[in-house]
Amino acid sequence: MRLYFDSEPYLKPSTTQKGSLQSRIFSDSLKSSPKQVYALVYSTLKYRPYIQQVIKKSKIETSPSIKKLRISRELLEMLVHDLCFSARGRINSGNHPIKTAFLEHKTRLVAEFTKLKLKYKVKDVSELAVEEENDETPVRWFRINTIKCNSEDFFDKHTWFAKLQPVNSIKDITDCGMIYKDDYIPNLYGIHPKEKLTSTDAYKSGEVIIQDRASCFPAHILNEINDYHDQVIDACAAPGNKTTHAASYLVKPGSIVYAFERDAKRAQILKKMCAIATGDKDLIHITHCDFTSTTPSDFPEVTGLVVDPSCSGSGIFGRALQDSLNDNAGEDEVDLERLNKLAGFQFKIVKHAMSFPKARKVVYSTCSIHATENEQVVVDLLRDGEIKKMGWKLAPRSMVLSNWERRGWEQEFTSIAATNEECVKLAGGCVRANPKEDGGIGFFAACFIRGKNYDETQNQDMEYEDVKEELEEEEEEWTGFD
Ligand SMILES: C[S@@+](CC[C@H](N)C(=O)[O-])C[C@H]1O[C@@H](n2cnc3c(N)ncnc32)[C@H](O)[C@@H]1O
Incomplete structure (x- = not known):
């Protein structure tokens, strides 16, 4: 029954887990083969509406033997899947009381399954109409x-x-x-x-x-353009993709990335990933703690911070299957409440990052497609009196992957911009990536700067269109080898 027990949590609704189904299964330490777990969960989710019909019609849940063993709905769904909806047609387990109790209902279940096929006028499971959720990245x-x-x-x-x-x-x-x-x-x-x-x-x-392309944006933006840091913080680090990427930009000997992670299990994964990526080089210091509990004055030399906090993950495909498990999904009110909660937490963590004494650049990112967690958090930060006092501004487009076409949503900045031009300018300081369309996950990043290092760059944005035109002209003239 191990395979079923290991797979069960992935069928349960969750609002805290992040990442695609595949990445979550493969990054967890499971006793069963992650490949088998993924195949079982994926296929159960795919046929779930039909499986649920078979369960309901067979009345198996009301049977005393099933009730006595407290077999969960999710476990039952997988057993029905393997009995009726899989090619093998059998339960993947040795002798076990759950298997025995379940198989007592085999005849009834198979009869209901046959009726279901008749109802949908199909001979085989593969002919049943399913909403294909493509969990795979295009690149x-x-x-x-x-x-x-x-x-x-x-x-x-x-x-x-x-x-x-x-x-x-x-x-x-x-x-x-x-x-x-x-x-x-x-x-x-x-x-x-x-x-x-x-x-x-x-x-x-x-x-x-x-590492997904858009997920590489933050560490690159932090160091753009040749703006290297000797001490960097990754505030929300696990599993460590951005941490190791940020470490790859360290130039001077003795430079360091301080990585913080609140979740114990994820901090272990972070350690493992960083060890693989850095080998014997001492580039990353990991601390398992809540980043907001750190004391900024303890890090007087940190100049750059990457803040990639927990978010709704709405930019990650393969989540629709998971989200469809949540009874509340689709209810806008509940979703909005959850998004607002996340946005409050995201604001708090970025504000903390901005309070580090020598910080001159903070890159905020999410894998969400919602403005609530993206542009609206940026707007709230820019409006905050203390943040203004500290001198933080949104970096101009010229400093933030300027050639990347998809920028922030201009309409979200109307509350802090006097003109349309200003909205365009602010939105230009943010980058967005659309899921799949842009070759990977949906993503958002914004870059905040302060200090005299960047004084000249503040005026660059208005000139951006002219520079772009010049560059395009140069490109057209280029006749060298490629
Ligand atoms: C989006 S994930 C980070 C992904 C990571 N940056 C990467 O690219 O591999 C967010 C992480 O932040 C952690 N986290 C959330 N709140 C935190 C806090 N207050 N302090 C430290 N870590 C936190 C979560 O446990 C989660 O592992």
């Missing part, structure tokens, strides 16, 4: 981990990667065997999601790290 992104290897000789060293055929756009990654070098993030590449990247030596040794 598998990986970055060469420059902490562990040299990006220049990476392709000479790793023939599996060298054999891939370069393409010019993510749209050209139509099959295995192709590779796209990203235009926005250094050392980042896109390949077909079906490539067996995790079987390569480079992946196993930590020389490459799988």
Whole structure:
């Protein structure tokens, strides 16, 4: 029954778990094979409406033997799935009282399943209409981990990667065997999601790290443009993608990333990930604690902070299946209440980050598509009296992945902007990525700056359109080799 017990939590509604179904299952330490767990949960979710009909019609839940064993609805759904909806048609377990009690109802369940097929006029399960939730990223992104290897000789060293055929756009990654070098993030590449990247030596040794493109934005923005920091904080670090990415930008010997993580289990994962990514280099100091409980004056040399707090995760695909489990999903009121709660927490944590004495850049990000957690948090921060007093402003587009086209939502800034031009300017200081359409997860990032280092850049935004035009003209003139 182990497989069923391990799979059960993923079928239960949850408002706290983050990430896609697949990433959550594969990052948890399970006794069963994560592949088997994922396959079972995924397929049970896929046929859930039909499975529930079979359960209801068979009245199995009212049976004394099932009641006595307190078999949960989720467990029952998986058992019905395996008995009726799977190709094997049997329960994946040795002798167990739950299996015995369940199989007492086999004849009834199979009869209800047959009636269901007749009702929907299908001969086979595969013909049942299901809402396909594609949990897969359109592009598998990986970055060469420059902490562990040299990006220049990476392709000479790793023939599996060298054999891939370069393409010019993510749209050209139509099959295995192709590779796209990203235009926005250094050392980042896109390949077909079906490539067996995790079987390569480079992946196993930590020389490459799988990380969605948009998730690479914060650490890059923090260091843009050649604005390196000797001491950085990652306020909400686990599982550590942005932490190790930020560490890869450290230039001076002795530089450090302080990583904070509130959740004990996730702090362990963070430790593991950082160890793989940094090897024997002492670049990351991990603390298991609530970041808001830290004392800023204890970190007098920190100049840059990445704040990627818990959010609704609405930009992550593969969540729709999970969210559909939540009885409240779809009720706008409840959703809004939850989003507002998250936004309050996000505001608090960014404000704390801004209070570090030498901080000059804070990058805020979420994997949410909702303005409540994104632009509206930025607006609340910009309106805050104490934050204004500390001198924080939103960075201009010229400092924040300026070539990335999708920016913040302009209409969200009307409450703090006198003109439309100002709305455009503020929204330009934020970047957005749309799920799938932009090659990966939905994402939002905004960059706050303060201090004289950036005084000149404050006026750059108005000139941005002119610079862009100039660059485009230069590009057209470029006739050199590629
Ligand atoms: C979105 S995830 C971070 C993902 C991570 N930045 C990455 O790219 O791999 C948010 C993390 O912040 C942690 N967290 C939430 N509130 C926190 C707090 N007050 N202090 C420290 N960590 C916190 C959560 O437990 C969760 O692991």
